[in-house]
Amino acid sequence: MPDGQAVAATIDNEIISVIVHSLNRSDDGFVLDDRKEVLEVGNTVQRLIDQLARIYAAKTGKSHGRFEENTDNYPVSKFLTSYCVDKEIDFVQSTYQMADNLMKSAKTTASPGGHVFFAHFKRALDQSEYLIVAILNDELGAALSKTKDVVDALHLDIKGFRLAGRVNITAWQAGSDNYLSFIKGRGQDKVSEFFKLFLGCNNSVAAIIETQKLRTALENFAVEQGLDEVQREELFQNAYSVCKRYADNDTEFELEPFANEVWPEEPATLTDFFESSGLDISDGFVPDKRSLKGFVKFSGGTKNWRIVFDRAALSGEINFNPETEELTIKKLPDDLLARLRNEVSQDGEED
Secondary structure (H helix, E strand, O other): OOOOOOOOOOOOEEEEEEEEEEEEEEOOEEEEEOOOOOOOOOHHHHHHHHHHHHHHHHOOOEEEEEEOOOOOOOOHHHHHHHHHHOOOOOHHHHHHHHHHHHHHHHOOOOOOEEEEEEEEEEEOOOOOEEEEEEEEOEEEEEEEOOOOOEEEEEEEOOOOOOEEEEEEHHHHHOOOOOOEEEEOOOOOHHHHHHHHHHHOEEOOOOHHHHHHHHHHHHHHHHHHHOOOHHHHHHHHHHHHHHHHHHHHOOOOOOHHHHHHHHOOOOHHHHHHHHHHOOOOOOOOOOOOHHHHHHHOEEEEEOOOOEEEEEHHHHHOOEEEEOOOOEEEEOOOOHHHHHHHHHHHHHHHHHO
16 A cells, blocks of 8 residues: 555554654754645554554653643643634644744753654544644664665654653543643653643642542552452552652652552553553652551451551541550441440340
């Protein structure tokens, strides 16, 4: 099939529009080399965008948020509104405006620039629309010529991109809170900051909410892994210890180092699960100490009884007196109270 023809095979994404502009480094900053029309979607372009979308979704170290409300200083949402909502400008115009804004954000950085891909696509899995923006650079490789000589060959470094962001257009238009993300990456704060500013991503997430989402993800992971009660408690104890250290030292949560400590045997299993969980847990938040109390369960018993409760219960439902070595349980559930009262009543009748 010629490259310019539509792809008939099953595809990951229905590409609505895709274009590339280039940011070329100059003595004065950058020069924008813009393309005047969208790329024709053939096999190569389809494969590129599908691969780009898959790699972005799988990358760890993403930060999630929403657009800044100040559209004068952070105009990307304004450009997208003109394109997606009001239909005042077309895709080419909107990407030129965004590329120009990106160039201004990168001007004072040490970024080498690169090829800026803008892709508006609909994911086949759930029909959600996305815009992905990624800076790709050329990489020198080797190829065989027709005469079997080894020659230099430039190609796009798709797997190695470090600067990218994605807007879930469907979630954005539906009024969701988390629809925007960008690659933060471990130790890349300075590198990714200008890209965050370009997107206008407000990722000042609530620590309580993110910590609660972290617990939910760990609960689901324990179920998915088929962990027994002892293994589950060990997982949560590890998670609590790591997050408590983060909170004590005012250290921001980052998924990769967290997974390396909490699930050291197969950290990639945990990071992959988190990334595919749909919870969009952000890097960059300091865990909330109060919310961490729910990470750990206390358990114990004798041959006649057994008790299990969350650490959070020590905040009021259960009191422990270390001097008398006694637990006091308050706010018993109604059904248990009724059974206990009935038992006491029956004992009294027998006496």
